[in-house]
Amino acid sequence: MERFDFRGNQGLVVTHWSGYLQFLLQRGEKFRLVPMAELLNMTPSERTAYDLARLDFLSDRVTVENETVVNIRTTLETVMHLNHGKPRGGYGVFVSAPSGRGKTTAVHLVLGEVLAAYRDVNPSSLDNIRSCPVAYICVPDSGTPKSIYMEIADYLGIAYKPHDSDPILRTVVLAGIAGSGIEVFAIDEVQNLENGGSYSRRAADAIRRLADDTTATFLLAGINLEVTNLTRGARGMQISNRFIRADVAEYSPESENWMSRWQGLVTEMANALPLYATRPETLKPFAGPLHSMTGGSVQALNLMLTQVARELIEMADPRRETVTLEHLRAARVNMATEAHIRAQLGRTKTKADKSASTRAYRTKKPGPRADEN
Incomplete structure (x- = not known):
């Protein structure tokens, strides 16, 4: 490499539905x-x-067809089949693992497959927000209900005011999800709920209620989610009862x-x-x-x-x-x-030093005994 490689303006905003769908279409082959x-x-x-x-x-x-991709795909297929025909709510997919396991890449790959399958059934789709089969957002660092609603509104291209209350944002977000025809809604970095302090339980409730009040199948992903407010206590039990785990491959x-x-x-x-x-x-x-x-x-x-x-x-x-x-x-x-x-x-190094010390001890010639002096 003899130069700095400048990216320039790629023009792809993946936090907006149109940019994210284009991002998915470029992957997987x-x-x-x-x-x-x-x-x-x-x-x-x-x-x-x-x-x-x-x-x-x-x-x-x-990208590769690894175990994690297969597990997320098969679990999502099962859950979507279980949810088919339900007027709202249903089961969801739970993806949790330590950092570095490739779970986010696998989620993108599977969402790309959902998008491709949707296009096969609806060749003229994806031209506007009313044909948006998948959605993907990350829980913001603040981990509050309002920040989550704002992320969804930004993804769907819904205008809002900074001072809008949680109930107002929730109402416009629910209408936006319903109007876009989203089939699978992925929420990543869910461990950030812990950053919300006293708001984190309310944020977990907000995610659960979104899953309950829409026809979209929700997929939650993040780092070690089992120890977050998402799964703790009576509220966490509601998530645990409604979400099915997709195992992330471990190579230990x-x-x-x-x-x-x-x-x-x-x-x-x-x-x-x-x-x-x-x-x-x-x-x-x-x-x-x-x-x-x-x-x-x-x-x-x-x-x-x-x-x-x-x-x-x-x-x-x-x-x-x-x-x-x-x-x-x-x-x-x-x-x-x-x-x-x-x-x-x-x-x-420690093991080698111990081995060397052991060898030195075993080969050391014994000195004279005290009674021989």
Whole structure:
């Protein structure tokens, strides 16, 4: 990389329904590599444009059919089937896991599938807010009922005044959801409810009542939601009784068949990379070291692989686009992964020091006994 890459104004506002639907339409498909012979016959300008397209794909569109995606999809299908025909309310989907497991990416991918299925049934849809099959918002940091209503109003393009009361905002939001035909409403970062202090329980109630008073199927996602006000006490029991968990895959040594499942994830990621000399079998032997480096974090794995892939594409030699363990170890990582690696190195060093001390003790010659002096 010889320059700073400026994004410019992409013109895609994902906090508004039209921008979010466009965002979904760009995801979920594997990059189609042209044959090597065709690539080598491209003009310099064609080759530059093609490589830029590969780099853009790596930026935010590398997705795989992993366990989490399958679990969210099947749970959502079940819940939507259970809710079919209900005048309002019904069951919802609950997605909770520690940070870095890839749950948000999986939610976007499944919502994209819902959108694609809706378009198949309604080819002329998506032209206006009255044909908006999916919605996605994040709970704001403040975690108050009003802030949640305002996020929904912004998504739906509903005008409001800053001093509007909670009841007024709730009324316009309910009307907006009903008028847009939303089938699935995803609310992410639900752990932010805890930031609302005394308002957090009211915010949890606001989300539950929205799910009760609309025909949309609600999907709630966030970090370790089991310990938030969303599921505590009598109010939390109402959520627990109405939402069905979609498991998020865990790749820790404590989980069942974790290494074979992790290998599957790594090979799927390799297959999704738009590279010419990297295949699933190329990365399978690196699954163990990659798990050690990332701690089983899907987010960290994606960061490392896409970073290396970008560097290989920028070499402008497709025959050398092979991901190696040296490339992966040289990749920059996020701070969470950096802390994991440092802790791991610390444990390894401590273990090595103990082993060395033990060996020194066992090989040390005994000194004379006191009664021999």
